[in-house]
Amino acid sequence: MGPGDVALTVLDSLRGPVGVQVTPTGRQPCIQPPQGRVFGWLPVIFIGVFFAWPLVTVLSHSLSARGADVLLSAATWRIVGFTTMQAVLSTALTLAVGLPAAYALQRLDFRGRRLVLALLTVPFVLPTVVVGASFRALLPAAWDGTLAAILIAHVFFNLAVVIRVVGGFWAHLDDRYEQAARTLGAGPITVWRTVTWPLLRPAVLAAAGLVFLFTFTSFGVVLVLGGPTTTTLEVEIYRRTVQLFDLPGAAMLCVLQMSAVLIVIVVATRLQRRLTVRQRLSRSGVARRPTRSTADRVLLGVTLVEAGLVALPLLALARASLRVGDGWGLDWWRALSVDGPSTRDVAAWQSLRVSLSYAVVTVLVAVLVGGAAACAVAYARRGGDALDSALTLPLGTSAVTVGFGLLITFATPPFDLRGSAIIVPIGHALVAIPLVVRTVLPVLRAMDPRLREVAATLGASPGRSWRSVDLPVLSRALGVGAGFAAAVSLGEFGATSFLARADAPTLPVQIGRLLARPGEVNSGQAAALSVVLVVVTALAVIATERLRTPGSGSL
């Protein structure tokens, strides 16, 4: 168990797990579980009000003269061009770096394999603003605002996607296909070209599609590391909203961005369907073999070097939090508790309290709505898949769009929620709910329906039977979902940047603010606060992993 399992759940929420199918029991149980409708109304209303309605508002804002101007301006298309270009390059580089590691970690047996796997997966669960802050600390100042800085950070962050999606598939790819090819006269390169690659291609494509989407809609990393000429659609939406108050223009960019994402998803899905090969996958996974050939040694070496490099940005972050001038000290850590020059500038420490309280509310909302949604999907006699897809939509939408939509929808009376503390956790919950559903749903589906029949024969009413049979199983899965929701809430940056009140910034927003200001006192504090955020997030992830560990419970 490692942070990889959290990453895997996130990835599975975006696409079905590769090659693994949940087998339905097939038999229609006599004692039906509770009606899906009982649970369905809550998630439907929540998604409708806080996701669908804001999307419609964004759309209507974009349909204006100002929106048209933005759509037709050359500057907009330059940004679209740069956004696409950096996403393509990031994807290609991530594949180049990730594929050797995916191979070595799943096909070769070596000491410390699990540790290396965990190390390479850690970046994916880091808050994006921390990734930005780490590379600010690591890279020389001359790299600020360069394409290279963005690309390196994107590779660092998305490496886990390739390792998990491709590696997970590779581990189950029957190696006898390759052996058969060798006995038929194919050398190593021919085997790769004619057998391994065609069979692996759908998984590589799936990983590439995800990395492209993540980097196309990347916000935190680009906001921190990008510059005036290296700006993406997401950052431009933020700039137009917060600095220029150009809401129609920003709305048009949101629409552009969503259209692009939609096109990519459609194309990738089609391509994947066309390339997918029906094949038997080894259920238990293929045995990893000792590293013997020269090629294997090289690939293992590359993987170990990558694991070492992945640790560098985090070490640089810790160093920057302790580096004062030419010496060492706790000055930046002490500065965290000092109020800023203006009354709105509360001490940076305060953001920890804000983040924790938002996380608590997010967990409550996400567990309630997500748990109800999972029950609704699991118990639905029809329409379950549609609800399932609808619930996944917020995860396919960029956080910036979610935040921007909520901002412009709930900024006018009688629905002015900007001053209220609830709007931020609602945004966080929208991102967290699909993860809760994805955690709870398999557990509910795997439940033996005969347990309910037994309860009924023992005299339990349908409601009583649900409470005594489903609820105990459900509660543990919900605990895991709560951990995911907490981790999401603590690290969320895109939506929060739009929604957080100026006097109540969350940890990521406060870090972003400090990084935007010049001077060592600000960058030092940003580094110190990033370390705090990493520790808090790590605690949430580790607690979640503990709950998931098999053997310690029924999950």
Added chain:
Amino acid sequence: MSPSADPRGVSSQAAFQGLGVAGVSVSLGGRRVLEDVSLHVAPDEAVALLGPSGVGKSTLLRVVAGLVAPDAGVVTWDGIDIGDVPAHRRRIGLVFQDAVLFPHRDVAGNVGYGLDVAGVSEAERRREVDRLLELVDLTGMGERPVDTLSGGQAQRVALARALAARPRLLLLDEPFGALDRDLRDRLGVEVRDLLRSLGVPVVHVTHDAGEATLVADRVLALVPGAHGARLDG
């Protein structure tokens, strides 16, 4: 090709034409699977290797095919050590128990794979594939996707695929183990007659004594020992 070319001087093997296995031991995952196994197969011979499931029969075939490196012992062909020859240059075919047909290629694509890899021209490849499909009684099935084949058909395709690569020795790893009794016996005889007519020597692994006597000129038994399986008889 003289016996003296054998660097490890396995003189008893050097006299034999065909396959020689001398003193092979293999450990997998810390467990000794084969202990000091020796055998030989003449160039025109069909040998059955009989033994209970999990005794290491498949491992022995993998050693011969070059897919597993033995911890000790020598594999020779016509008296020459082929231990350093990689699997794809050994010209030793292997048919797996469940066919392992390439799922991304149709029947003809599977049968023609070895020719494809060897750079045989398109026209000649097509002719050869047709001839082999006829040989295994699957004429006209070239364009079928492999997941539409029955178990027996898949095994015939796997056999044709192995034969297309012109092996000097064919290894059959319980090739009919997944089929029902009647079909297994019928295919066993067919394959025996086919290989005999083609003059391809074969090592046929099975855990069924009846099948072993049916398909082979000679039966060797691999028996489990305290320190890995050994040959008996």
